[in-house]
Amino acid sequence: MNPxxxxxxxxxxxxxxxxIRILDGLDGSRGPGLAWTTGHLAFMAALVLFVQIFWRMRAMAGRNALATVTAALGTVGVATLLAQFGIDIVVGFMAADHAAMGPLFDQVRSVPGVRLAVYDGGPFLFYLAQLGLVVQLAARRRIKAWTPVLVLLDLALPFADKDLIPVGAVLLLVSFLPLARRADEGTARPAAALA
Structure with a gap:
């Protein structure tokens, strides 16, 4: 796929x-159902694309050790988020209604290591890598200094209120448009030319 x-x-x-998440909650609860599954599949598709994005940003940053480690950690974060959203979809299929989802989630989270890897720790690698790579690109003057600010806002808004995810996504799109225009640079030139 074209980067x-x-x-x-x-x-x-x-x-x-x-x-979709907002629409799913209009009746007072989220999931299970078509909106729950569709929304989660949309985010999972985005996560798959983020793997390519991380490695493309690594190339744009010069393929150095810091960029490589950051992209690798981001890829691990993607894997943990894919696991989390996959669990959400399976729970949605297994539960008869929203109330039945809680005990199923509790069972999954009670498995040793799952809470830390899939919920509390692993996903943060995705967010930190996203910000870390953009900061590296800004430090190398590959992108404008305001780009990491927009990415940081995108990452912070859902912590304030998850209904702000669409606003954050628009900010992310604005911050990624300059990267999209330069996406071929990491492969079109040798790494030394990116300095």
Whole structure:
């Protein structure tokens, strides 16, 4: 897939997830059902695209050790989020209604190591890597200094209120558009030319 498409499609899929999530909650509860599953699948598709985005940003940053480690940690974070959202979908299929989802989630989280790896720790690698790679690109003057600020806002908004995910996705799209235009640079030139 063309890397330019990933830089645009990933934020749009996160936007779709955020909007579907809001619509799913209009009846007072989220999941299970079509909206729950569709929204989660949209976010999972975005996560798959983020793997390509992380490695493309690594190339744009010069393929150095810091960029490589950051992209690798981001990929691990993607894997943990894919596991989390996969669990959400399975629980949605298994539960008869929203109330039945809670005990199922409790069973999953009680498995040793799952809470830390899939919920409390692992996913943060995705968010930290996203910010870390953008900061590296800004430090190398590959992108504007305001880009990490927009990415940070995108990452922070859901912590304030998850209904702000669509707003954060728009900010992410704005911050990724310059990256989409330069996405071929990491492969078109040798790493030394990126300095």
């Amino acid at each position: 330019r498409i990933s830089f645009v499609a990933a934020p749009l899929l996160v936007l779709a997830y955020g909007v």
